[in-house]
Amino acid sequence: MKDNKQIKLKLPLSKEGAAxxxxxxxxxxxxxxxxxxxxAHKRMTELINEAESKGSDPAxxxxxxxxxxxxxxxxxxxxxxxKVIGSAGPTTSGRMDKYTPKLLDMGLTVMIGKxxxxxxxxxxxxxxxxxxxxxxxxxxxxxxxxxxSSELIAYEDLGAEAVRRLYVEDFPxxxxxxxxxxxxxxx
Amino acid sequence: MCIxxxxxxxxxxxxxxxxxxxxxxxxxxxxxxxQLKENMEIAENERIPVxxxxxxxxxxxxxxxxxxxxxxxISEAVNEGVRQGYTEGYLRKSVVSDPIERVNTGxxxxxxxxxxxxxxxxxxxxxxxxxxxxxxxxxxxxLKPADGIEGVKQAVIDTALEAGPNACPPFVIGVxxxxxxxxxxxxxxxxxxxxxxxxxxxxxxxxxxxxxxxPAYADTLEDELLARINETGLGPAGLGGKNTxxxxxxxxxxxxxxxxxxxxCICCHVNRHKVRII
Ligand code: SF4
Numbered sequence: 001m002k003d004n005k006q007i008k009l010k011l012p013l014s015k016e017g018a019a020x021x022x023x024x025x026x027x028x029x030x031x032x033x034x035x036x037x038x039x040a041h042k043r044m045t046e047l048i049n050e051a052e053s054k055g056s057d058p059a060x061x062x063x064x065x066x067x068x069x070x071x072x073x074x075x076x077x078x079x080x081x082x083k084v085i086g087s088a089g090p091t092t093s094g095r096m097d098k099y100t101p102k103l104l105d106m107g108l109t110v111m112i113g114k115x116x117x118x119x120x121x122x123x124x125x126x127x128x129x130x131x132x133x134x135x136x137x138x139x140x141x142x143x144x145x146x147x148x149s150s151e152l153i154a155y156e157d158l159g160a161e162a163v164r165r166l167y168v169e170d171f172p173x174x175x176x177x178x179x180x181x182x183x184x185x186x187x
Numbered sequence: 188m189c190i191x192x193x194x195x196x197x198x199x200x201x202x203x204x205x206x207x208x209x210x211x212x213x214x215x216x217x218x219x220x221x222q223l224k225e226n227m228e229i230a231e232n233e234r235i236p237v238x239x240x241x242x243x244x245x246x247x248x249x250x251x252x253x254x255x256x257x258x259x260x261i262s263e264a265v266n267e268g269v270r271q272g273y274t275e276g277y278l279r280k281s282v283v284s285d286p287i288e289r290v291n292t293g294x295x296x297x298x299x300x301x302x303x304x305x306x307x308x309x310x311x312x313x314x315x316x317x318x319x320x321x322x323x324x325x326x327x328x329x330l331k332p333a334d335g336i337e338g339v340k341q342a343v344i345d346t347a348l349e350a351g352p353n354a355c356p357p358f359v360i361g362v363x364x365x366x367x368x369x370x371x372x373x374x375x376x377x378x379x380x381x382x383x384x385x386x387x388x389x390x391x392x393x394x395x396x397x398x399x400x401x402p403a404y405a406d407t408l409e410d411e412l413l414a415r416i417n418e419t420g421l422g423p424a425g426l427g428g429k430n431t432x433x434x435x436x437x438x439x440x441x442x443x444x445x446x447x448x449x450x451x452c453i454c455c456h457v458n459r460h461k462v463r464i465i
Binding site for chain 2: 024026039074075076077078079080083086087088089091092094114115116134136137138139140141142143144145158159160161172174184185187
């Protein structure tokens with residue numbers, strides 16, 4: 001890990017930017033990330049499949065533009081009065097694996113979560129030159145402080161699982177899988 | 188109690204995290220543990236949950252046999268407490284009404300309630316919200332008697348390694364040995380509610396009427412498992428280091444001549460439990 005750097009990263013991240021990151025680099029993210037977890041992924045995938053079967057634009061019905069986006073696997077606790085958001089740490093990414101390759105093929109560039117990904121996801125990361133980052137699981141109160149705004153943009157009925165647009169500043173994460181497919185957990 | 192459990196970790200967990208932060212040798216591990224410590228402080232000072240997964244509410248009710256509840260349904264009373272705690276405390280509502288249809292109940296009910304009838308005229312309530320990142324990595328093994336204690340050790344170590352980064356290490360690991368299929372699971376879950384500060388007298392404290400007297404090998408087994416799990420190098424957040432687990436808590440119960448059930452309940456460092464006796 002000697003050669004790893006700490007990097008301030010602006011979002012959205014370009015594929016060229018993603019290609020420079022290496023597993024083990026620590027990053028401080030600033031910019032927009034979309035919070036979405038299990039139920040939202042399921043709905044988005046259903047919409048994509050439906051659009052594809054009708055021959056329309058698969059990204060058309062989605063709650064946010066996937067192209068170039070960063071997604072954060074997270075369902076926050078409710079914001080107490082006067083706060084932007086409640087506790088807001090990462091959830092286990094592996095549960096999104098079934099839905100992820102499709103989104104990566106559609107242009108999703110950055111994923112933030114915790115835990116191992118499937119082979120299919122890792123292949124899609126390499127195929128599309130994306131990155132998978134981990135935030136520290138269980139540090140939800142600390143991570144919430146880096147979230148400067150939170151707006152519920154879709155699927156309100158899902159409660160904690162609704163899709164939110166977050167603006168984060170200096171949000172700490174570590175590169176787990178880089179665009180070449182090297183994985184920090186395997187070290 | 189739900190609110191307290193989710194905002195303030197018990198002293199034993201805090202101390203264990205601090206000790207871990209001091210002993211950690213990996214740079215990434217150190218930085219993860221420093222973040223977790225800071226996180227705990229922010230949670231307390233700003234009154235927001237330590238972790239956003241404020242869990243499914245697990246409640247152990249040890250009811251003295253001389254106690255008589257009047258004026259309503261005790262389970263409903265517990266659920267009402269959960270409902271109020273999760274709403275007023277701005278805790279996350281993480282429960283769906285059906286495992287397949289998956290519609291959120293909106294108030295984190297129902298709780299998982301374990302009733303136990305014990306001697307006396309008091310009620311001991313233990314509230315232990317359980318996050319599912321770690322719950323999903325818990326396992327049950329129906330071992331053969333011939334697998335013996337080595338089989339038990341292997342089961343625990345394999346489970347911890349498989350849990351890896353998914354379950355937010357450093358872990359607290361509850362191990363239930365013996366009983367039958369469901370008994371070992373309840374023992375393992377209950378083991379998590381024991382103080383992790385190493386003091387065997389504490390063990391007596393949690394051991395309910397349905398748990399066996401603590402066998403002589405239990406302490407050594409706990410120590411050996413903790414040491415071996417920490418030797419794996421998985422480390423804080425699964426990013427490498429020597430603090431993979433803070434504690435391994437073992438509970439046992441008599442079992443059948445043909446079996447050796449082992450349940451391994453993985454919990455993250457956000458091991459929440461509050462006890463009150465009324
Ligand atoms: S495993 Fe524990 S620390 Fe990790 S997200 Fe779940 S409750 Fe939080």
